[in-house]
Amino acid sequence: SQTIHQWPATLVQPVGSPLSLECTVEGTSNPNLYWYRQAAGRGLQLLFYSVGIGQISSEVPQNLSASRPQDRQFILSSKKLLLSDSGFYLCAWSEGVYYGYTFGSGTRLTVV
């Protein structure tokens, strides 16, 4: 069966520090991968998605970036965090347009 792993679960980082969040999927190949952010009291915002290795699409201009170094690995990064980067970050995967999303357990990021 397919599983999705996301870590760390919580993270407290100072302003200006770098960020690396990792997401991996098991039990499938060539998944579509997604990074979402959920700010307090707000809805889900799509940040990046990837349909294959090295293929990244950005939905929102920001100081975050994403990479897909391996088929089932999706990484969210920042060189210098801002206070506004605080939020709940969720990774998701899908097999294609006729399939739904499966989400990871999320990372709570607090920038101080």
Added chain:
Amino acid sequence: KQEVTQIPAALSVPEGENLVLNCSFTDSAIYNLQWFRQDPGKGLTSLLLIQSSQREQTSGRLNASLDKSSGRSTLYIAASQPGDSATYLCAVRPDNYGQNFVFGPGTRLSVLP
């Protein structure tokens, strides 16, 4: 551009009641619609996925319907329990631009014992 709304924003009901959560979307050109549940501080758990050609899907006490032409979906929860308390989100996948799910803001449900 697809927009998704959910009414009500919050709902509080006594245990045992049957209830309906509503989801509306502006563009009927969709592949499918998915309902999720989110507990506080947790990720989203998929409840039901309805393809555009389907009218409804059922899982246990949950029944989701889809009226694509009118841009509406409902999630029916039978015999609600305190453990059903969570935020429920619906999302639609457009079959045109983007093709990534567009999420509604959610309905926060409280089931009182």
